[in-house]
Amino acid sequence: MAQPPVLLETQALTRSFGGLTAVxxxxxVVRKDEIVSLIGPxxxxxxxxxxxxxxxxxxxxGRILFKGVxxxxxxxxxxxxxxxxxxxxxxxxxxxxxxxxxxxxxxxSRLKSNVIEDLIRPPWVARAERDAVEEARQxxxxxxxxxxxxxxxxxxxxxxxxRRLLELARAMASQPDLLMLxxxxxxxxxxxAADFMELIRRVHDRGFTILLIEHNLSVxxxxxxxxxxxDYGLKISEGTPDEVRRDExxxxxxxxxxxxxx
Amino acid sequence: xxxxxxISGVVLGSLYAIVALGYTMxxxxxxxxxxxxxxxxxxxxxxxIPVIQAIISQNGSTPTLGQSIFAxxxxxxxxxxxxxxxxxxxxxxxxxxxxxxxxxxxxITAIGVSLIMENAMAQWQGGLPVFYPTALQPSSYTILxxxxxxxxILVILxxxxxxxxxxxxxxxxxxxxxxxxxxxxxxxxxxMGINVNFIISLTFFVGSALAGAGxxxxxxxLGSLGYDxxxxxxxxxxxxxxxxxxxxxxxxxxxGLIIGILQxxxxxxGNGVGTEWYDTxxxxxxxxxxxxxxxxxxxxxTAEKV
Numbered sequence: 001m002a003q004p005p006v007l008l009e010t011q012a013l014t015r016s017f018g019g020l021t022a023v024x025x026x027x028x029v030v031r032k033d034e035i036v037s038l039i040g041p042x043x044x045x046x047x048x049x050x051x052x053x054x055x056x057x058x059x060x061x062g063r064i065l066f067k068g069v070x071x072x073x074x075x076x077x078x079x080x081x082x083x084x085x086x087x088x089x090x091x092x093x094x095x096x097x098x099x100x101x102x103x104x105x106x107x108x109s110r111l112k113s114n115v116i117e118d119l120i121r122p123p124w125v126a127r128a129e130r131d132a133v134e135e136a137r138q139x140x141x142x143x144x145x146x147x148x149x150x151x152x153x154x155x156x157x158x159x160x161x162x163r164r165l166l167e168l169a170r171a172m173a174s175q176p177d178l179l180m181l182x183x184x185x186x187x188x189x190x191x192x193a194a195d196f197m198e199l200i201r202r203v204h205d206r207g208f209t210i211l212l213i214e215h216n217l218s219v220x221x222x223x224x225x226x227x228x229x230x231d232y233g234l235k236i237s238e239g240t241p242d243e244v245r246r247d248e249x250x251x252x253x254x255x256x257x258x259x260x261x262x
Numbered sequence: 263x264x265x266x267x268x269i270s271g272v273v274l275g276s277l278y279a280i281v282a283l284g285y286t287m288x289x290x291x292x293x294x295x296x297x298x299x300x301x302x303x304x305x306x307x308x309x310x311i312p313v314i315q316a317i318i319s320q321n322g323s324t325p326t327l328g329q330s331i332f333a334x335x336x337x338x339x340x341x342x343x344x345x346x347x348x349x350x351x352x353x354x355x356x357x358x359x360x361x362x363x364x365x366x367x368x369x370i371t372a373i374g375v376s377l378i379m380e381n382a383m384a385q386w387q388g389g390l391p392v393f394y395p396t397a398l399q400p401s402s403y404t405i406l407x408x409x410x411x412x413x414x415i416l417v418i419l420x421x422x423x424x425x426x427x428x429x430x431x432x433x434x435x436x437x438x439x440x441x442x443x444x445x446x447x448x449x450x451x452x453x454m455g456i457n458v459n460f461i462i463s464l465t466f467f468v469g470s471a472l473a474g475a476g477x478x479x480x481x482x483x484l485g486s487l488g489y490d491x492x493x494x495x496x497x498x499x500x501x502x503x504x505x506x507x508x509x510x511x512x513x514x515x516x517x518g519l520i521i522g523i524l525q526x527x528x529x530x531x532g533n534g535v536g537t538e539w540y541d542t543x544x545x546x547x548x549x550x551x552x553x554x555x556x557x558x559x560x561x562x563x564t565a566e567k568v
């Protein structure tokens with residue numbers, strides 16, 4: 001069976017901060033329609049990889065190919081317009097805007113009106129905005145009735161798990177080719193985390209390719225098709241969940257450290 | 263307080279509110295007190311003078327209402343566009359490269375730009391106040407036992423239209439939502455595909471355009487201005503922005519009105535002695551607000567930024 005096409009590929013991706021090499025010569029691949037997880041202990045460099053891909057800072061060396069084009073060093077808004085959206089480990093919602101408005105900001109790159117059209121609001125702009133509102137509502141409904149009924153709430157007033165959901169909705173709004181989720185279950189209890197993973201599976205079924213960062217190995221076991229394991233910025237293992245679970249280096253990186261700090 | 267004082271306070275306060283919007287929008291988006299903003303305002307007033315002179319002859323003949331409306335409208339558009347461009351250029355040249363520098367650095371360049379503009383305008387227009395051309399034949403109406411001049415009505419309606427327009431722009435349109443998103447979290451907004459530099463330029467464009475248009479109303483209302491008129495007015499408007507909650511657009515409108523009414527009220531005290539004391543009163547408000555409620559009337563006390 002032919003493999004689906006490569007969507008994202010990093011080649012020798014490296015980022016140093018002063019003397020610290022946070023990401024070291026990383027090669028990994030995400031294929032279309034996959035759920036791939038990037039896991040590793042705290043400080044392994046997972047979030048740095050996300051920040052490099054999304055353009056928060058440029059790599060020290062290496063390339064990031066997205067749909068065959070090198071996007072390394074592009075500004076975040078350009079990266080987003082290539083079709084990559086993300087969430088944040090520490091929630092970064094627009095706290096003073098409503099739930100619905102947060103999702104609508106996610107539509108920004110799809111609403112093609114310019115400033116002049118925005119002011120004059122010709123019929124096609126008004127219609128595009130109405131459609132966006134309708135689509136945003138459907139998105140909220142798909143992610144849960146609670147979020148849907150709270151669409152006029154300020155984002156800051158939502159319960160924690162709902163804010164996580166809202167970040168997901170906002171990232172999905174641009175219909176990205178690649179959805180990057182940075183520890184989406186951080187701060188959730190095990191049952192909330194399990195529910196959230198089930199939701200991610202449903203999002204995937206809707207045609208989203210997903211790259212997931214997780215600190216907790218067991219959370220991603222069930223949903224990931226492939227897993228890349230980082231430790232101290234280096235890739236130490238890669239493969240299916242079963243392969244990774246049995247890999248001695250992974251066990252050592254996790255358990256060895258856990259045993260030492262316990 | 264008599265109704266007269268209240269009305270003249272609202273008129274003055276509307277002008278402060280328009281200028282305060284520029285301070286508060288820029289602060290909201292890049293956390294910079296744009297000290298050059300008051301001077302952009304002055305520039306708008308000077309630029310509008312020849313526009314009015316070109317449409318209405320200043321030889322004592324009475325302009326028709328149509329001429330007045332056309333002259334005022336044209337002056338506001340020209341002043342708004344010129345100020346908008348100047349505002350965008352100031353940001354590009356003096357602030358953008360310092361966006362990630364310590365906050366004191368852009369504050370110093372802002373003061374520098376302000377001094378450059380004031381001295382250039384002093385060279386251009388001279389150090390003495392100049393008369394603002396007559397654009398409107400003065401007339402007045404008696405409503406509810408008080409007298410309203412057509413200039414007062416013009417200022418209030420003009421300012422109201424600008425404030426409503428801005429409020430709708432920021433809250434209803436897609437680009438307005440993008441502006442608020444950038445103000446709240448620049449990095450997250452950029453990851454929603456929003457071009458942050460463009461939004462910041464647009465903020466300067468809109469804020470400076472309001473100052474330019476407002477400057478025409480100011481000129482018509484006060485009848486004269488000097489190269490440093492905008493500096494003093496800018497300080498009052500800045501106080502208004504702080505009073506309302508710096509960064510908060512509706513706060514700037516409310517703050518402007520309160521400062522305007524306060525100024526007219528204090529001016530009316532003690533048979534005219536008050537006119538020597540209103541600066542003191544207004545800047546006392548600034549100090550008291552900063553010390554006791556730095557978030558202002560509408561601002562929240564919780565830190566928004568991570």
